[in-house]
Amino acid sequence: MTTREAPAAADAVLAVQRLYPQVFLACHARHVRRRSTPFGLTEQESSVLAHLDVRAGMRPRDLAAHLGVAPSTLSATLARLSRLGCVARDRSALDGRAAELRLTPRGVEAMQSTSVLDRARLVDALARLTARERTRAVAGLALLARACNQLMVEGRTR
DSSP, X not given: OOTTOOHHHHHHHHHHHHHHHHHHHHHBOOOOXXXXXXXXXXXXXXXXXXXXXXXXXXXXXXXXXXXXXXXXXXXXXXXXXXXXXXXXXXXOSSOTTSEEEEEOHXXXXXXXXXXXXXXXXXXXXXXXXXXXXXXHHHHHHHHHHHHHHHHHXXXXXX
């Protein structure tokens, strides 16, 4: 524990360090090669899909910053994912001049087929929880992911 770290924060860090590997090891999918998937996605393309949502749009510039790549680098990936029907590009409801990216139903299938977490194992694990526990587990994971994404945007990751 560092001098800046409160005991409660240290406990939370330890808990995540203990718990996340348990989830990862129990549900980790075998590494999938590009040519062995029905979508033929690269690791970079799969990563892009994992950062998009079906409902909430993300601006390409924000996605590029989050992924730590130049917008021009991301452009080719987005073009291919759009051609594959995995990503939809729409106008922002808040700013009609800006584009937003969303995951399509086909994109959901593609992302799940290349995820580092096996879908069937997650289904089995989540089935062992009550509906309320599932909701709480997903909400907690969403909170942690949001905080981690903020770190990346701020450039505070290695």
